[in-house]
Amino acid sequence: MSAILPAIPIRLEKRTERTPSWVQAATPVGAFLFAFVIVTVILLAGGHNPLQSYNAMLQASVTSTSAISQTLVSATPLLLTGLAAAVAFRMGIWNIGGEGQLYIGAICASGVALAIGAHGIGLALPAMILAAMVGGALWAAIPGLLRAYLNANEILTSLMLNYTAGLLLDWLINDSNSYWRDTSGASAYLVAHGKTIPGAANWPAIGGGNFSVPFGFLVGLVLAALLFVLVRHTWLGYQLRVTADNPGVGRYAGMASKRNFVIVMLLSGAIAAIAGASQVGDFTHILDPTGLQSPQYGYTGIVVAALGRYNPLAVVISALLLGAITNAGINVQSATFPQSLTGVIEGIILFCVLGSEIFSRYRVRVGAEKATVAA
Amino acid sequence: MNRGLVIQLIATGIFYGTPMAIAALGELLAERSGVLNLGVEGMMLMGAVVAFWVSRDVSGPNGLVLIIAVLAGAAAAAAVSLIHAFMTITLRANQVVSGLALTIFAGATGLSSYVGDLANLGGNPGRHIMNAINVFGLKDVPILGPIIFNQPALVYISWVIAFAIYWYVNKTRQGLHLRAVGENPEAADAMGVSVTRYRYAHVLIGGALAGVGGSFYTLVISSEWTDGITSGAGWIALALVILAFWRPAGVIAGAYLFGVVSALGANLSARGVQLPPEVFSALPYVLTIAVLAIVSSGWGRGRFGAPAALGVPYARDGG
Known part of the structure; x- marks a missing residue:
């Protein structure tokens, strides 16, 4: 035919x-x-002149250790949101709520860092990641449960929740005296901004001299490996793949497709939220509504995942590629x-x-x- | 709240709701044919930038230039929607990913911004702007005057479009075919309806309408071009289609609700009401989720649900 x-x-x-x-x-x-x-x-x-443009791009992103470090900064959130999208999309679950789950992750991680960050990185770092993962998973549970039990299209509900999360972010900093907002002194009211987290809660970068790898990127690498094993070599991964490729067969074999659907949503939301935690812990050290919303890391993560064909290991490569392009755009700007x-x-x-x-x-x-x- | 405030709220709600309504009407057509296009935001921005470019660089009588500008915006947006149509209909690519790619490609840091840079559009005021029309000289009629007799032409055009779409989808043979293509493409194909042709046509019309909606931002609301000027209206348009159960009248009503609700926040805080504006802004999104949950489960699914083949590529061999 x-x-x-x-x-x-x-x-x-x-x-x-x-x-x-x-x-x-x-x-x-x-x-x-x-x-x-x-x-x-x-x-x-x-x-x-294409040659000049490509040259500028390479210089900004690839040809020196400091340029590569810059690329890794851009690639870090993309790797994490890319993995979040890949794990869901591979299972035929269209979670496009990575954007909102990232915001929630940033809110939870910065909240925890403000509360206990002064006790040192050994406590703060795992607590930030854990809090972000729980928050992101719960946020993703909303479209997950709505789909599993009420059949509401998760593309649309997760999209709507992105806006809701963005507004929550705006409200926490711009229009309330929330725990996250800096309210000390008059200047804090002139331009609304968040409290800076304690220095002890700043995530360590690995490397030396001109070269450094953000901690969040390493987390992403470990997650990529774990997800690869999960999908390929575990009973849960097998069930998920069968259910994704042929729901009828999965049901016939007694696999709980609704429960699996929710599990994947929770996992995807938790991973996307780590990207938000990394933004706070690795880079900005503050809850910054504009800085989190304007780059659209969550949506770009879907592009990253699709480029990597939803394979967690290939997502690492596509995140680096898009990180390099994004970084060239930010740093050349000429x-x-x-x-x-x-x-x-x-x-x-x-x-x-x-x-x-x-x-x-x-x-x-x-x-x-x-x-x-x-x- | 007094009457003046209510009238003003409704009038501004209609005004700001109109571009979203027009874009959503276009998306409705595409989705009715079974193609979900998440690229609305990107297409609106293409419409906005090209319409503005034309209005700045073409000289002539105000009305004529504005007509050409809107049509050029529609053509530009339709052109980028063609990419999505080719990817999803001909190449049978995933509609979610392709639509997102379209928004990234054409969106605030993409082609629309590139066109704005190349034509040096930023920071220059436009030379033509679409003003409100005093229809039949009735703008001073109490209550209805400011609400419906004192709006820019595109508002009235959006009503014509909504009615035309309603008529087309429900009362014509082609509309019947369109519904068949969106609900059951195999059956449509067996009837001799070209699924490919119908889907291409409706994605393109959808793109053109998104472009018209986008042009509202640079020809009516603001007379300037800035990157990402639609600021998320395309995403709201997507929500509207669902909120409206894929029906044109619902799209218009929903768009005005969004418009009123977003105007409400600013108006109330200006009057000292201590509720964060974000609460009002979030209302339509939360409402959409709730509505979606209710209509998807059980009783509403058959009557109010999405076109059955929405998001599914069609291939005779079963794809």
């Missing part, structure tokens, strides 16, 4: 056999090359590489990778009967 594409004589034939491994390997590479060509065309059309290009490039890469997936699911035949395989 084949579907005719509009205007182009291309036929898609569903692959009945396993996708050849060379196709699986060549597809993302081809997608990246294709994306590279399109971005180059856009740069040329915008009157930029005529050769305007920040607005980051979204354009990220979008194009994602579209190309997403579009290329069709090659692993279908044989693409051009022309009416000719048997050529394009890849």
Whole structure:
């Protein structure tokens, strides 16, 4: 059976056999090359010299130890939100609430740090991560339970909760005398801002000299490995994969799909919330509503997860790649590489990778009967 | 609360609700055909930036320039929605991921901002602005005057669009086909309706309407371009479609509710009411979640639920 594409004589034939491994390997590479060509065309059309732009990008993100450190700063939240999205999407659960779960994580972690941060990092760090995970999991439980027991679409409910969490964040700092807000002195009222957490609760960076790795990035690496094992090698992971790929089979085998659905949502929310904790512990040391909301790490995390094809280990690579692009946008910000290009490039890469997936699911035949395989 | 405040609230609610309503009406068409497009925010921004660009650089009589600007905004947004259509309909990619990619691609740090940079639009005031029309000279009629007879043209156009969509979806043969494509594409295909063609067409119209909604921000509300000027209205439009159970009249009512509620916060705090504005702002989102939970479970599902094939790519071989 084949579907005719509009205007182009291309036929898609569903692959009945396993996708050849060379196709699986060549597809993302081809997608990246294709994306590279399109971005180059856009740069040329915008009157930029592509070589200069790429050079500026590499210098800002890759070619020195300090540049790589900067890339890791941008990659840290993306790795964590990417893993959160990957674990849910791999299971066919469309949690797009990573954004809000990240805010909740930042709120919980900064609250704990303000309360007990002075007792030292040994207590503060695990307490911050734990508090964030609990908060994020509970926030994610709302769409999880609504879906499992009332059948409410989790895409839409988790999206609505992102706005609610953002408003909670705004309220805690801008329009209340909350525990998080700095209320000491007149200047604190002039420009509303949060209390700075005690220095003892600042997360340690690993490295020396010009090079440093944020602690949150290391947490992300450990989580990536754990998730990989969880999905591939545990009974829970097996159940989840079966349920995701074929809900009917899962139910027939007595697997509790509703309970599993909620478990995955809790896990995804908890991981996204660590990204929020890391923003506070690693970087800002303050609950900053604008700083947390404007980069849209939660939404970009979905892009990261899709680029990594929901494989936790591949997500590490895609987080580094998007971290490098984001970082170039932030740090170059000049005529050769305007920040607005980051979204354009990220979008194009994602579209190309997403579009290329069709090659692993279908044989693409051009022309009416000719048997050529394009890849 | 006195009567003056209520009238003012409703009038501003309609005003600020209109761009979201127009974008949501477009999304409604796309979703009715079975395609969820989370790229509304990005498409609105494309509409906003291109409409502003045209209004700044094209000279001519005010009305004509504004018409061209709105149409150009619609065309730009439709053009980017074509990417989503190609990805999800032809290449059968995941609609959630593709829609998000569209918002990142075209959104506040993407193509719309890039276009704004290239055309040097930031910080320059526009040269054409759409003012309120004193319809039939009735703007001073008590109560109704300020609410419905003193709005910009796009408000009236949005009512025409809503009615046209209602008529199209429910009363025409093509509308019947559209519903079939969204509810049961296999059956539509068997009837001889081209699922691909219907989905492409409605995603594109949806994109065009998102562009019109976006142009409201740079031609009516503000006469300037700033990155991300729609500030989340596209996401609200997505919520509206659900809140309205995929029905045009509901979209209009819901949009005005959002508009009134967001105006309410500012108005009340200006009058010394001590409730945080965030509470009012959060109300529509919480309401949407509650409504969604109620209509999804049990009694409401068949009557008020989402199109059955929403989010599912269609392939004759079962995809």
